[in-house]
Each structure stands twice: as structure tokens, then as C-alpha cells.
Amino acid sequence: MKGSMPSDAQARRDIEPVICYPVETLPQPDMALLHEARQTLAKVDEVIVPPRDARCFSVPAGHFFRITSVEGAQVGDLNLWNAHDLNERFYSGKTRALHGTHITTGERMWSSFPAMRPMATITHDTLGWYGIDAYGGSVHDVIGTRCDPYTHHLLKGGQYHHCCHSNLTRALSEHLSLPLTEAEAHVHDVLNVFMCTGFTRDTGQYFMKASPVRPADYLEFFAEIDLLGGLSACPGGDCSAEHSSDVAACFPLQVEVFKPEADLLSQMNASSPSGYDRSHGT
Numbered sequence: 001m002k003g004s005m006p007s008d009a010q011a012r013r014d015i016e017p018v019i020c021y022p023v024e025t026l027p028q029p030d031m032a033l034l035h036e037a038r039q040t041l042a043k044v045d046e047v048i049v050p051p052r053d054a055r056c057f058s059v060p061a062g063h064f065f066r067i068t069s070v071e072g073a074q075v076g077d078l079n080l081w082n083a084h085d086l087n088e089r090f091y092s093g094k095t096r097a098l099h100g101t102h103i104t105t106g107e108r109m110w111s112s113f114p115a116m117r118p119m120a121t122i123t124h125d126t127l128g129w130y131g132i133d134a135y136g137g138s139v140h141d142v143i144g145t146r147c148d149p150y151t152h153h154l155l156k157g158g159q160y161h162h163c164c165h166s167n168l169t170r171a172l173s174e175h176l177s178l179p180l181t182e183a184e185a186h187v188h189d190v191l192n193v194f195m196c197t198g199f200t201r202d203t204g205q206y207f208m209k210a211s212p213v214r215p216a217d218y219l220e221f222f223a224e225i226d227l228l229g230g231l232s233a234c235p236g237g238d239c240s241a242e243h244s245s246d247v248a249a250c251f252p253l254q255v256e257v258f259k260p261e262a263d264l265l266s267q268m269n270a271s272s273p274s275g276y277d278r279s280h281g282t
Contacts, residue, residue, distance in 0.1 A: 021097050029121040030268050031106055034222055038064070038123060041258035047231075049076070051250035054167035054232035056175035057257065058083060059223040062265045064123065064258040067193050067231065068218040072251035073211050073238035076193040076231050077146045077164035079172075080109060080119050081186065083226040088115045092142040092189040101198070102138040104128050109191060109221075115273040119227060124220040127194065130212055137198035137209055140219060144197055144206060146190045147234065147243040163244050164190065164232035171230050187230070193219055193253075195239055210240035222264070224271035231255055 006012070041064055047057045051074070059065045067076060082088035091112040099107045104125045108118040125140070132138045148165035152158070160166075165187055173183035194213040199206060236243030237250045 023098055026098065027118075027269065029106065029108065029118070029222070031123075033264065033267060034121065034123050037260040037262055037264055038220075040261035042261075043256055044259050045257035047255040049231050049233045049253040049255065051233050051237075051252055052162040052167070052235040052246075054164070054171035054230055055255070056171050057229045057231070057255050059221075059227040059229060059257050060259075061223050061226045061271075062260070062263065063223050064220060064260065065120075065223065065227075065229070066124075066218050066220040066254075066256045066258065068254040068256070069194060069213045069215055070252055070254045071215055072249060073194075073213050074251040074253055075195040075211055075213070075234040075236065075239045075243075076253045077168065077190040077234055078193050079168055079188055079190055079230040080111075081228045081230075082111065082115075082119075083228040086186045086228075088112055089186065089188050090119060090191065091116070092191065095191075096142040099142075101143045102141045103191070104140060108224075111225075113274075114276070114278055116276075117271045117273055118224045119271070120221040120223055122219065123222050124218070126217045127212060127219070130196075132198075133196075135198060135207070135209070136201065137196050137207070139194060139196050139212065141192045141195055141197045142189075143199075144190070144192050144195065144208075146187075146192075146232075147236065152244045160244050162235045162246070164234055167232040168230045171232070175228075175230075193231075195234075208236075208239045208243065211238040213238070229255070 049055045080090040095110045109120045111119045127139045147163040149163045152160045168187045169184045196211045233253045237248040
């Protein structure tokens with residue numbers, strides 16, 4: 001039941017917002033150095049993620065990795081873990097709080113507590129031109145969680161096994177020879193690569209629309225620590241209608257890993273864990 005409207009309701013609505021986390025003091029990546037290094041990249045690995053499936057891949061610190069739409073408009077759900085400790089993983093909520101609902105070139109994927117450090121920096125985004133459209137939509141979001149079989153069952157019934165959550169669970173289980181139940185506990189909220197999303201202005205609901213991604217579009221990252229990645233080619237394809245579907249047109253995604261000539265880590269500030277002293281209590 002809605003409460004009664006106060007006489008100064010409009011005045012309350014008109015109060016200007018305050019940014020929760022001003023980022024002027026946030027450590028910044030050396031984009032000039034990264035751009036220079038991009039000119040000398042040598043490909044060292046490649047993984048093809050089949051439609052409606054997922055694969056894991058490894059990226060050593062100081063290397064670049066690139067996610068490319070190779071055949072058609074396709075959205076991907078990305079998980080990142082510290083390759084040596086799965087408990088340190090991509091923290092989409094804090095990344096969103098620092099950088100906004102969608103991320104692009106020069107912004108970073110931050111890890112979970114207590115490390116809370118940059119895991120990867122976006123170095124190139126061929127969809128950077130899209131910006132924010134008239135509906136409030138943009139690409140590469142950190143607001144959606146990932147399509148999952150639990151929500152699918154709640155809303156539609158049935159047992160659907162190709163949701164991105166399920167795909168990532170199976171991929172991690174196979175890659176590390178973990179039981180499915182153990183692997184599932186490590187699957188986390190994602191970076192929705194290429195997905196075009198936002199919030200409706202009237203109801204504030206999460207929406208999606210056809211991704212503007214084209215074959216050969218890519219999103220590229222610099223690995224700040226040794227990474228284990230997981231990428232699912234979403235069963236919704238370009239997510240223009242639904243994101244858990246056996247009828248949507250779906251395409252593979254390509255993950256490439258590159259090594260630069262220079263040892264960038266020796267020229268940059270290392271991505272070290274947060275300096276917060278937990279001994280005083282969290």
C-alpha cells in the first residue's frame with residue numbers, strides 16, 4: 001500500500017543526486033602504454049565457444065585477451081577468477097558502483113573482497129561508438145546476473161539446461177575436474193559482453209534489446225593478474241527477444257590470447273590486493 005503524498009513531494013524529488021563513489025582518486029591504468037603494447041601482440045592461444053555452450057580459458061598476467069563475435073550477432077556471459085584462487089573472482093556489483101552500469105575502454109573489472117583489485121582492464125571496444133541510446137540502453141553491462149535455470153523454472157516451468165549459469169558450471173567443472181555442485185558455487189554474476197541493456201524509465205525494470213554487435217566486433221582486455229576465464233555463448237543469441245531459448249539464432253564466440261613484446265607488468269603498478277587492514281574487524 002502506497003503512503004500518502006507529502007505536500008513537499010516534488011521538492012523531495014528535485015533534490016540533486018550525489019555520486020556514491022567519486023573515482024577521481026581511483027588508480028588509473030596506463031592506457032598509452034597499453035595502446036603501444038597492442039601494436040606488438042602475438043597470438044598464443046585460441047578457444048572457440050560453441051553456441052548455447054561455454055568454455056574456460058587461461059590468460060597469464062601481462063597478456064591480452066579478446067572476445068570476438070565471429071559469425072553473427074551473439075551475446076556472451078563472462079566470468080573471471082584468480083587462476084590460483086577461485087575465491088577471488090570478478091565483483092560485478094562493485095565494478096558497477098565504480099564505473100557505472102556498462103563498461104568500456106579504460107575501465108576495469110574489479111575482484112571480490114578482500115583482494116578488491118583490478119583483474120582486467122578493457123583496452124579496446126569496437127562497440128564504443130554505441131554510447132547510451134534513447135531508451136537508456138548501452139552495451140557490456142554489469143547489471144544483469146546471467147540467465148539461469150532456477151529463474152527460468154520459476155517464471156516458465158520446465159528444465160532448461162543451456163542457461164549461461166548452467167553452461168559456465170559445466171565448463172568450469174570439466175576444466176578443473178570438479179563435481180558440478182562444487183563448480184556451481186564458483187559461478188558468479190557476469191560481464192554481459194555485447195549485450196544491450198538498461199532499465200525502463202517508468203518501472204525501473206531490467207530490459208534487453210537486439211545487440212548491435214556485428215561479426216568481427218570485439219572487446220579486448222589486459223590481464224592484470226593470472227586469470228581463469230569462463231565464457232558462455234548465451235542461448236538467446238543477440239538477446240532481442242529472450243535469453244533462454246532453443247529457437248533463437250545463436251553463433252559461436254572466439255577467445256584469443258595475445259602476448260605483447262614488452263613486459264608490461266614491470267612498467268606498470270602491479271595489481272596488488274587492497275591495503276585494508278582486516279585485523280581491526282570487517
